[in-house]
Amino acid sequence: MRVTRISANLPVDDIASARSFYTDYLGLDVGFDLGWVANFHPPGNSATAVQLVTGDASAPVDSNISVGVSDVEEAYRLAVERGYEVVHPLTTEPWGPTRFFVRAPGGEVVNVVGHD
Numbered sequence: 001m002r003v004t005r006i007s008a009n010l011p012v013d014d015i016a017s018a019r020s021f022y023t024d025y026l027g028l029d030v031g032f033d034l035g036w037v038a039n040f041h042p043p044g045n046s047a048t049a050v051q052l053v054t055g056d057a058s059a060p061v062d063s064n065i066s067v068g069v070s071d072v073e074e075a076y077r078l079a080v081e082r083g084y085e086v087v088h089p090l091t092t093e094p095w096g097p098t099r100f101f102v103r104a105p106g107g108e109v110v111n112v113v114g115h116d
Contacts, residue, residue: 001075005068007039007049009111015052022050034095059088059101063111072098072114079112 012018015038022028022040031039031046036057041049047068056062069075076090079102087109088101099113 001069001071001078003067004070005047005049005066007051007066007068009037009051009053009063009065011062012052012054015054018052022052056088057095058091058093059111061087061101061109063101064108066111066113068113068115070114072100072112075112075114076100 015033015035019030019033019038023030026040027043028040028050029043031041031049033039034057036055037051037053039049039051041047051066053062073090076086079086079100085103086100087103088099088111090098090100092098097113097115099111102110102112104110
């Protein structure tokens with residue numbers, strides 16, 4: 001398993017009202033916008049991004065960071081093997097990715113995600 005991308009997840013009340021700051025002011029492109037989460041990245045560099053989140057659509061908590069990996073099943077196996085707390089099980093979400101949430105030793109919640 002290797003890390004393929006990392007995105008900071010920032011909590012916001014309203015993605016639509018924050019959008020112009022990231023697109024017009026900072027000049028970022030929209031990677032996706034699902035209404036409850038939106039991804040913004042520099043033009044031509046989708047591996048570096050910020051995500052605005054109003055509340056996760058399926059997990060019981062919001063994550064602090066999203067980490068894309070080359071093999072999400074292997075990442076899940078390693079997390080369980082090492083005894084890390086899984087706070088959202090390995091799930092293929094209706095919007096496409098397979099992911100799980102794991103709590104880091106400092107208490108941060110990490111969204112570990114694989115894309116087909």
